Amino acid sequence: MKKKLNFGTLAIMGVVVFSACGSDSDLFDPEKVAAKKEAQYASAFVQKYGEIAVDQDWGFGAIKAMTRAVDANANQWGSYVDVPAPVSENEKQNVIEWFKTHKSPESISVNWSDFFIQQVYKGEDIYTSNSGSSVKGSEKMNKLCVGLNDEHANNFNNGDCSNTNVNNQYNDKIMFMINSSTERFGYLGSEDGKMHYNNYTIQYIEGAYYVGFDFEATGQNPNQQVAADGYYSDWIVKISPAVYTNAYRIIAEDLGDSDDFDFNDVVFDVATDGEATIITLQAAGGTLPLYIEVGSDSREVHELFGVSNTTMVNTGAGATKAPVMYRVNGTGIVNIKVEGQNAEVYKLKADIGKAPQKICVETRYKWTAERQDINDKYPGFADWVADPTANWY
Numbered sequence: 133m134k135k136k137l138n139f140g141t142l143a144i145m146g147v148v149v150f151s152a153c154g155s156d157s158d159l160f161d162p163e164k165v166a167a168k169k170e171a172q173y174a175s176a177f178v179q180k181y182g183e184i185a186v187d188q189d190w191g192f193g194a195i196k197a198m199t200r201a202v203d204a205n206a207n208q209w210g211s212y213v214d215v216p217a218p219v220s221e222n223e224k225q226n227v228i229e230w231f232k233t234h235k236s237p238e239s240i241s242v243n244w245s246d247f248f249i250q251q252v253y254k255g256e257d258i259y260t261s262n263s264g265s266s267v268k269g270s271e272k273m274n275k276l277c278v279g280l281n282d283e284h285a286n287n288f289n290n291g292d293c294s295n296t297n298v299n300n301q302y303n304d305k306i307m308f309m310i311n312s313s314t315e316r317f318g319y320l321g322s323e324d325g326k327m328h329y330n331n332y333t334i335q336y337i338e339g340a341y342y343v344g345f346d347f348e349a350t351g352q353n354p355n356q357q358v359a360a361d362g363y364y365s366d367w368i369v370k371i372s373p374a375v376y377t378n379a380y381r382i383i384a385e386d387l388g389d390s391d392d393f394d395f396n397d398v399v400f401d402v403a404t405d406g407e408a409t410i411i412t413l414q415a416a417g418g419t420l421p422l423y424i425e426v427g428s429d430s431r432e433v434h435e436l437f438g439v440s441n442t443t444m445v446n447t448g449a450g451a452t453k454a455p456v457m458y459r460v461n462g463t464g465i466v467n468i469k470v471e472g473q474n475a476e477v478y479k480l481k482a483d484i485g486k487a488p489q490k491i492c493v494e495t496r497y498k499w500t501a502e503r504q505d506i507n508d509k510y511p512g513f514a515d516w517v518a519d520p521t522a523n524w525y
Contacts (some may be wrong), residue, residue: 138512162476177487231365246374251293251305256367269347269366275320279313324351376403384490413444449502
């Protein structure tokens with residue numbers, strides 16, 4: 133896709149000259165440019181996939197059933213969110229080995245509002261304080277805190293986690309954080325009485341995310357001074373983004389090209405809990421500025437991923453990033469706004485019986501790789517275009 137062009141005025145010897153003859157004048161009328169682009173897109177879509185069923189609603193007719201409200205305060209997690217399976221012994225050993233053999237690894241960025249924390253490992257390493265006394269690091273790490281507001285992850289203390297009552301049964305060392313943050317992690321050191329925010333790292337290991345902590349004490353008394361060793365295996369927890377059972381997934385084209393139907397220019401999930409809309413951004417295969425809008429809340433997807441507009445994310449081309457999850461107060465229509473190549477701005481549509489610029493699918497849908505035609509990955513797609521009752525993924 134082409135980069136966005138900025139059209140300025142051309143001044144020569146004090147005279148401002150505008151070129152506006154024939155059809156080229158459309159370039160200076162954003163509304164005409166948008167309409168022309170949409171017409172080209174629609175024509176190419178029908179030519180490629182055939183005539184569209186008059187009642188084809190592109191999956192959006194099912195949204196009301198998919199976005200039923202949930203009671204997020206009932207502690208009945210399994211009724212509205214997929215609860216992660218307990219950490220297996222094999223997973224645990226692999227993760228411990230990774231953290232014990234990688235010194236001072238660079239932490240990755242993770243940004244989630246709703247997530248699970250699971251206990252993986254309480255470390256056994258013994259440290260020597262400046263006074264010569266021995267200290268087991270994990271025994272001196274209390275009150276696991278998350279986010280900039282130091283929210284305590286209940287039951288996580290003393291380098292461990294007690295069992296949690298979920299759905300009237302005790303679940304294996306797990307806690308669900310709602311409307312929280314993974315922006316930072318910390319622990320309260322009982323050796324020096326201080327909060328420690330610089331002694332953790334987030335790592336992606338074999339398809340999951342883990343937070344490892346390195347014990348340190350920085351008290352004024354020599355007995356309260358213990359140097360970190362660079363290995364983040366004194367306390368290890370697993371973090372997993374919430375997957376709401378009432379969520380749906382949006383896949384879309386930004387209309388940058390009329391021959392590119394991979395529907396991965398943006399991929400994101402939408403859920404509600406009755407009071408807020410929860411957005412989970414999964415991928416951004418487009419290279420135009422693209423915004424997810426919920427009411428007055430508008431966020432550019434590349435900025436959410438922390439990359440430039442021209443960088444693709446999680447489509448097999450460009451960057452690989454953790455999904456981004458955030459909450460917006462209130463519920464309502466979720467729109468997608470695009471800033472086009474020629475200064476036009478338009479919202480993506482999914483009109484019944486017309487070529488879709490966005491499609492609604494279930495969260496189990498696996499999006500395409502960059503430049504992979506959707507009908508190549510899912511050969512039943514063209515059948516679904518003509519018949520909304522067809523199963524295609």
